[in-house]
Amino acid sequence: MRRPFFSTFLFIVAALSADAQPSFEAPAPSATPVLDASLRRAAYLRRVDEVLDWAAGGGNARTDDPARLDLAMIAARIVRGQDLPGCSQRVIDLMREPGTGPFWMFPSVCIAYLGRDRLSPEALASIRTAWRTTRQMRGDTENHFVMYYLSLYLMAELYPDEPAESWYTGKSSAENLAEARAFILHWIDVTTTLGQAEFNPTHYIGEYVIPLQFLANWSRDPAMRQRGRMMLDWLFAELAANTLRGVLRGPNSRTDEGSVIERWNAMASYFSWLLFGHTPPTAGYSGWGLYFAPLAKNYEVPEVIYRIATDRRSDILQRDRARVRRFWRYSDELSPAVHKTNYLRKDYAVGSTRGGRIDPLQSHVWDVTWAEADPRGKHNTLFSLHPHSASEIIQASFVFYPEPMIKGVTFEGKPSYDSPDKVMGSSPYEQVFQDLDTVIALYDIPAGTRFPHINGFFSKDLTDVTEHASGWIFARGGNAFLAYRPLAAYHWIKYLHYTSGWAKTRLDLGGRLLTSPHLRNGTIVQAATADEFPDFAAFQAAITALPLTFALDPTPTVAMTTLRGRALRFTYGQTPVVDGRAVDYGRWKLFEGPHLNAEIGGRRLTLTHGKLERVLDLNTLTITDRVNEVAAGP
Numbered sequence: 001m002r003r004p005f006f007s008t009f010l011f012i013v014a015a016l017s018a019d020a021q022p023s024f025e026a027p028a029p030s031a032t033p034v035l036d037a038s039l040r041r042a043a044y045l046r047r048v049d050e051v052l053d054w055a056a057g058g059g060n061a062r063t064d065d066p067a068r069l070d071l072a073m074i075a076a077r078i079v080r081g082q083d084l085p086g087c088s089q090r091v092i093d094l095m096r097e098p099g100t101g102p103f104w105m106f107p108s109v110c111i112a113y114l115g116r117d118r119l120s121p122e123a124l125a126s127i128r129t130a131w132r133t134t135r136q137m138r139g140d141t142e143n144h145f146v147m148y149y150l151s152l153y154l155m156a157e158l159y160p161d162e163p164a165e166s167w168y169t170g171k172s173s174a175e176n177l178a179e180a181r182a183f184i185l186h187w188i189d190v191t192t193t194l195g196q197a198e199f200n201p202t203h204y205i206g207e208y209v210i211p212l213q214f215l216a217n218w219s220r221d222p223a224m225r226q227r228g229r230m231m232l233d234w235l236f237a238e239l240a241a242n243t244l245r246g247v248l249r250g251p252n253s254r255t256d257e258g259s260v261i262e263r264w265n266a267m268a269s270y271f272s273w274l275l276f277g278h279t280p281p282t283a284g285y286s287g288w289g290l291y292f293a294p295l296a297k298n299y300e301v302p303e304v305i306y307r308i309a310t311d312r313r314s315d316i317l318q319r320d321r322a323r324v325r326r327f328w329r330y331s332d333e334l335s336p337a338v339h340k341t342n343y344l345r346k347d348y349a350v351g352s353t354r355g356g357r358i359d360p361l362q363s364h365v366w367d368v369t370w371a372e373a374d375p376r377g378k379h380n381t382l383f384s385l386h387p388h389s390a391s392e393i394i395q396a397s398f399v400f401y402p403e404p405m406i407k408g409v410t411f412e413g414k415p416s417y418d419s420p421d422k423v424m425g426s427s428p429y430e431q432v433f434q435d436l437d438t439v440i441a442l443y444d445i446p447a448g449t450r451f452p453h454i455n456g457f458f459s460k461d462l463t464d465v466t467e468h469a470s471g472w473i474f475a476r477g478g479n480a481f482l483a484y485r486p487l488a489a490y491h492w493i494k495y496l497h498y499t500s501g502w503a504k505t506r507l508d509l510g511g512r513l514l515t516s517p518h519l520r521n522g523t524i525v526q527a528a529t530a531d532e533f534p535d536f537a538a539f540q541a542a543i544t545a546l547p548l549t550f551a552l553d554p555t556p557t558v559a560m561t562t563l564r565g566r567a568l569r570f571t572y573g574q575t576p577v578v579d580g581r582a583v584d585y586g587r588w589k590l591f592e593g594p595h596l597n598a599e600i601g602g603r604r605l606t607l608t609h610g611k612l613e614r615v616l617d618l619n620t621l622t623i624t625d626r627v628n629e630v631a632a633g634p
Contacts, residue, residue, distance in 0.1 A: 022054055023047070023273065024281045028374035031245050031278045033310040037303065040277075044301070047274050051285050051293040056080045066090045071107040072290035078114045079294045088123035091115070095126035101137040102147030106211050109151045110291055112158060113218050131155055135168050140398060142198045142325065143207040143254075146187060150211035153180035157220050181224070184215075188227055192234070192603040192618045195322035195590055197335060198359075200242055200252045202259040202266035206288040209235055209271070217295050226621045233302060233616055233623070236275060237607050239268060240309035241318060241596050242342060244349040246272035246279025247375050250367035250383070251340060251353045253322070257416055257498045260364050260424045261457065261511070264375035275301045276309040280376055302625070307609040308595045316344040317436065318593030321600060324358055330396040331357075339585050341434040342593075347371050347529040348480040350437045354585075355430040360393045361414045363426040366439055368527050370477035379459035379511055382475075382482055384523040386443050387451045388427035389418045413501030420451045421493060421513055433576040433583075436564050437528065442556040442572040443521040453517040456484065457495065460510025464536060470544045473514075479530045481539040487522035487550055487558075490514050520552040526563055 023029070034040040055076035066086045069077075071094065074087045091111060098104060111119075112127045138148045152169075156177035164172045171179070198204055209232055216228030242248055248268035252260075259266035264279065267286035272279050274289070274296065285293075322338040338358060342351045352366035367383035391405035406418050416422040429445045445452050458465065462475040462482075473484040493513050496506035526543060533539045548560040557571040569577040576583045590598040591605065598605040603618040611631045615624040 022281075022285075023050060024283050024285070026280070028280050028376070029273070029277055031310070031373075033307065034277070035311075040306065041300065043277055044275070045297060047277065048293055048296040051274070051290065051296075052076045052079055054285070055290045055293065056082055067093070070094075071111055072287075075107075075110050075114055075291060075294045078111070078118050081118070084118050085120070087115075087118075088120035091119060091123040092126045095130045098130035098134045100134060102139050102144045102151065102207075105136055105151035106147050106214070107291060109154050109211075109214060110294065112155065113214070114294055116158075128159065131159075132166050132168060142187075142196065143201075143204045145183065147207055147211050149180040149183040149187075150215055152176055153184060153224075154214055154218055156180060157218075184224070184227075188231060188618060189603065190323075191231075192598075192605070193590070193601045194335070195320070195338070196253070197323050197325040198253045199322035199338065199340070200238070200248065200250075201254040202248055202252050202268050203256065203286075204254050204267075205235065205239060205271060206267045206286065206292065210288065210291045213292060213295050213299065217298055223621055227618070229299075230616050230618060230621070230623060232299060233305065233607075233614070234605055236271070236301060237305050237308065237596060237605065239271060240276070240305050241316075241593070242351070243268070243272055243279075243309060244344060244369055245371050245375070246276060246309070247369070247372075247380075248272070249342075249349050249369040249381070250351045250364045252364040253325075253338075253359050254362045255364045255424060256362060256501060257424060258500075261379045261381060261459070261495075261497070261509075262375075262377065263369050263381055264372075264378070269375075272309070276306060278310055280374070302607070302614050304607045304609045304612040304614045304625075307612060308607065311609065312344070312346060314594075316342070316594055318342040318344075318591070318596065319588055320591050320593075320596070321588050325397055327357075327396045328399050330392055337585075339588055343434070343436050345437070345529060347478060347531075348437070348527050350434060350439060350525075350527055352432050352434040352439055355432040355441070356426065357393060357396070357428050358426040360397050360426070361409060361417055362424060364424060365426055365430060366432050366434065366441065368437075368439070368477075368480070368482060368525055370480040370482075372478055378461050379509075380461055380477060381459060382457065382462070382477065382484065382525065383423075384441055384454055384456040384514070385423065385425065386427035386430045386445060386454050387420055387422045388425055388429065389450050393428070415498045415501065415503055420453070421455060421496065421515070423455060423457050423495070423513070431572055433568070433570045435562060435566055435568055435576075435578055437526065438560075438562040438564070438566075438568065439523070439525045440558050440560075440568065440570045440576075441523045442558070442570065443519075444556055444572045445519040445521070447519060449519075452519055453515055454521050454523070456486065456490075456514035456516075456523060458484075458512045458514060466540070468540060468544070472540070472543055474536070474540050474543070476530070476536065481528045481530055481533065481536065483524075483526045483539075483543045484514075485524035485526075485548075486514060486516055487524070487552060487556070488516045488518040488520070490516040518552070520556050522550065522552070522556050522558060524548075524558060524560065528563055 069090045156173045162173045219225045247264045270281045270286040270289040273281040320340045323335040348370040369381045372378045432441045466474040495511035497509045550558045559569045605616045607614040
């Protein structure tokens with residue numbers, strides 16, 4: 001369903017003009033926060049104008065051939081008032097063969113609303129006809145459902161009181177509106193009480209915030225507009241809290257081969273650049289990101305969210321809850337809870353879930369990511385995983401027939417799924433525990449399992465990689481010192497990379513995989529900033545002096561003391577123990593940390609940075625800002 005748009009995106013990137021240097025080709029921006037609100041707003045507006053100018057043709061599609069325009073370019077030209085007759089004709093041409101599904105629906109909604117008073121009646125009528133004659137597929141993931149129903153809701157509002165025969169659904173405008181509104185309210189309720197299934201997505205953030213932005217601007221219902229604004233704040237606050245210098249790190253419910261190793265290379269970075277200005281945007285402004293720009297000036301990121309993203313003066317420990325995408329088969333729970341831990345420092349960040357089944361195709365369970373002044377092209381991450389591949393696991397989350405599995409998904413944008421050397425995905429045989437900047441990942445893989453080994457990703461950008469006699473492997477990543485302890489014998493293989501979701505061949509981009517072919521297995525990683533030690537040798541001495549015992553048979557078990565002086569005991573299948581006390585996951589909140597706090601079931605998120613506080617209350621649809629004069633500094 002996304003393939004035509006991906007091809008268009010490749011054209012957009014290739015069509016850059018030499019007349020201007022877009023920010024994704026310019027030097028990396030400063031990471032220093034802009035604390036003056038007027039200067040910050042002015043810089044944001046300049047970034048928005050850059051995207052609009054580029055999309056409208058200033059550096060992107062400068063051409064006299066209207067047949068080369070896509071809907072994103074047309075949207076920018078409508079906002080700019082540029083060649084409206086040509087835009088109208090191109091819309092008519094495009095609507096002769098409309099697409100199907102959410103990735104066509106929301107762009108056509110964008111044009112329908114932006115063009116209400118600017119495009120010709122014939123162009124607008126062609127969009128309306130497409131919504132009558134072409135069946136729209138709803139899709140099967142959370143982002144599909146959100147895009148589908150937000151688009152249907154807005155089109156039903158744009159064309160109210162029309163009969164069932166005028167819609168592809170066979171339902172009247174009122175019926176479409178009611179169905180779509182019910183889903184939107186349900187999704188907001190689940191998200192604000194139990195969390196998202198597609199949490200911290202590297203790319204799919206755009207598929208949520210763009211249609212929510214449309215809702216916030218165009219809905220006729222003031223309450224729905226308010227919900228749109230509040231959910232934009234909610235999702236952007238999560239983005240702010242989970243980034244390191246603008247780069248979204250793990251864990252991720254949905255990711256891809258590119259952004260799991262090059263953490264910056266995701267649509268999330270485009271939004272970090274646009275909103276916060278402290279990391280470069282991705283090439284072509286991530287393609288889909290172009291649809292946010294036409295209305296971007298109507299949104300102003302709250303100062304507290306901006307500060308959370310950019311003004312870091314101390315370490316941050318955030319513990320949150322999310323949920324697994326719905327299981328349709330092979331599970332006693334519909335959407336099991338996901339427990340996330342994030343620990344951010346100035347030089348690196350460590351993040352994880354507890355492992356197990358999350359998204360069967362594109363999840364990323366844990367990693368250590370180190371900071372880079374310019375993250376472009378840098379593979380600044382370290383992690384391990386079991387490269388699980390099984391038809392039953394895919395069937396649990398999808399409702400189509402099992403015959404296309406496993407090979408079918410490798411032809412639908414997930415080429416690495418059935419590769420033994422893949423670096424993406426979750427496994428029911430992986431369990432993870434994180435305490436601050438220590439991660440223990442344990443594996444108990446049944447005999448006969450496809451791909452009975454684990455892979456550890458070692459980046460091309462690591463330096464001073466040292467396989468120590470103690471069994472630890474030491475390395476530097478940026479200004480971070482890293483210690484990786486494989487618990488079973490291993491060997492090294494080359495890391496080979498799929499360049500896109502539809503790539504058929506793989507490239508050697510550098511990097512290695514530590515591959516350990518043992519059913520009972522494990523990985524320990526300890527991170528530290530280089531500033532904590534006189535030199536790299538001192539870090540190695542400190543790690544090798546830590547008390548550590550482990551066993552793999554009959555069940556993987558680790559007992560150790562961390563660099564932070566905490567005594568950990570973790571056994572596969574059992575609750576982790578810290579300093580003699582079992583971790584009580586049942587007490588975890590939806591968000592709990594210095595900046596984001598929310599109760600399970602609460603529908604209420606409190607954002608805090610220093611004296612600034614913003615409360616998003618979906619129970620009352622109110623936003624409350626206050627300054628706490630007695631609060632400590634950030």
